[in-house]
Amino acid sequence: MFTRLRLKNFKAWRDTGDLALKPVTMLLGTNSSGKSSLIQSLLLLKQTVQSPDRTVHLNLGGDEVNDLFNFGSFDDLLNQSADSLRQFTIAFDFERAEPERIKEGKFECSYGQTSSGSVVVQTLKLQTDKRLFQAVRREKGAFSILVDEESQPRMKGRDCAPERSIALSADVIARLDKDGPLAEDLSLAIRRELESISYLGPLRRKPERDYPWNKTKPGDVGSDGRAAIDALLASALLKGEEQNVVVEGVSKWLKRMKVAERLEVRQQGRSNRYELVIHRDGVACNLRDVGIGVSQVLPVLVVAYFAPKGSTIILEEPEIHLHPLAQSVLAELFVEVSRQRRVQFVVETHSEHLFRRMQTLVARQKVSTDNVALYFVEREGTSAHLRTLALDDFGRLPDWPPGFFGDAMGETREQARLMFERQKKSAP
Template identity: 40%
Template structure:
């Protein structure tokens, strides 16, 4: 789990800023204030950590296969000023096992007991684990690329760092090398993919090299388990051809969400000794699975459907997603956008590894206020039962208000939530943490965060009184 995110001179964030992150973190604010770019360093570092080039400082995209394209280093620097230094800091507590990231072939599947009332019994244990800190600073090269100026970890109470001292060499600073001895400098100490020390630097640390190696591996695992769902989801299709394998990820638009549903229904049953044909049962030959039941349950809670079915379309190997509403059954492509837009969120929440991090942009899109409110219940239940961390950029007052209610009900505690408001003064973005007590009350409420419902009611009443007075005067 990520506990802190610091950034300096990244896009709209001129200067140094720091955000605390919790199991549920909401980022609120008006359009174009800088909300999206606040969380993008996680995606940039994830892409860099997965880069095939171990000498890559920052993988900004632009190459075939890249998931995100950030442009050049000049594009991501505040004010596009190449003289600025870009810097990131991540606090994290290891919660994800090696190789279990959503982009590491974790596959799909939902554990038993993760439904209603799953509660703290399935909660990922974080107590007793020490927080580690990763820091890195970058400069721009003449061709618009990036170079690591310094990088390192603070872990187990000690700090280990490499710093660029010439165009070719890095100095290594660490407790085993302290005591007034000259810094150890070598061109072989250049960090790998920003987050890892080179084998030569680890060897120079002696026995403590294992401490840094373990910290870098833990950070890599946490980054690999960041699942991102953007603000625009895939347009609903009328049929879906079964690809024969579980998707490694759902995609930034949720384009592989239905494939994940099919995989859980067709492959998980086969792994348990049943054939794919045996997984198809019931009236209308609809597929059944625990994941599909979880998704259907949340559609009911949100009030957008009574269930979801996967129906084979003849012998073609294709399946239709059918939305059930009362006695009516309709193809997903023939109903309102709400179901198709929330479907990837529901699937993703239950297929990511336990302890993973989900980054959501505008989960409320195309949803009725009642369904937007229920999103808060989803975040709380999945966070508590599966240890999943949610970092959510949202405009939804309904989601926020329901989270306040859940705090008042003690369904979740204040230290499990972080609420941030982003503003922009024309010069750059600024971060304003909201202080929330155990009853969900917010102190120092920022102006113009949401619509002024009370003010609108007062204006309506005031004009009603004025107009009635005028009508009586004319009579």
């Protein structure tokens, strides 16, 4: 689980400060305020560690099949108000519940640009258990490797360049002698933390009338939910310890949202094609024939149960095309599934209903303020600004940001004023 995030000179952010990440973290705010940049920083590192080229320092994307985003160029990532150093920094802390040597650690990396335009690591810091490993860029692509507070580098050279932003090279690890295994374990733990991210974006695929299935289980649902159906089919049809877990979980939450009673997988004759059937009010309908909200929330529910335990699930606008009650129930989904499956949810949303239900869950003591973090992102000039929405134990927010979810009280007052004016004019 990620426990802290900090960005400097990254896209809309001059400096986020230390952003605490909890089992359920919600990011709210206006359009183009900088919410997505917070999410994209982690996704940028995820697609970098998954790059087939281990010498790459930062994979900006461009491969439509394998990459999550095309981030453009270095200048597209650099904050417009950055100082003359022209560097940006991504840093995070993490902790792992699995029985591994590395229980928690810190990552911090600053990036610059070479004369040829390539993005390159300037300073990499990997830290755990009060041990610190640094790779610092020198002239002509050479790097110095420092350990803890030592003033003199352990080694120097072009062959000391870090790999994929998060790892010291095999040669460096070997030359670190007894400190090498710890540096290697730390790099591996960071890699696993980034690879365990499951991301679902705001644009999801429309439903089909039926789907082919090759009897395999996908690695993830995909950023547009393209593999969510394969995950459902694998859950329903592949025998194993977790058979039907995803289907049953999806059915449970569709029912609580009052959009369906259950979900059924049906094979088309003896073919390799299957249809998804939605049952509601005694009527069975093909997924294609029900409201678009069901098909759009389906990948959200699937990834909640399909992502491996210990994963971080990043969602953008999970509430899209859902009616208010269903939007509210999403808050309950995040709280319950996070606790039951030990997964972390980082959610970017515009839904007032989702936020209000989270307040209620805090008041009901279904979730503590230690396990949920709420942030409001707003724009100040060319830079984004972060405001912590600190709920008390009764779910109340004493300091509401201006314009937060519009002006409901103002609208009510205006309606009352107009009603009294019209009544006064019509009075004899």
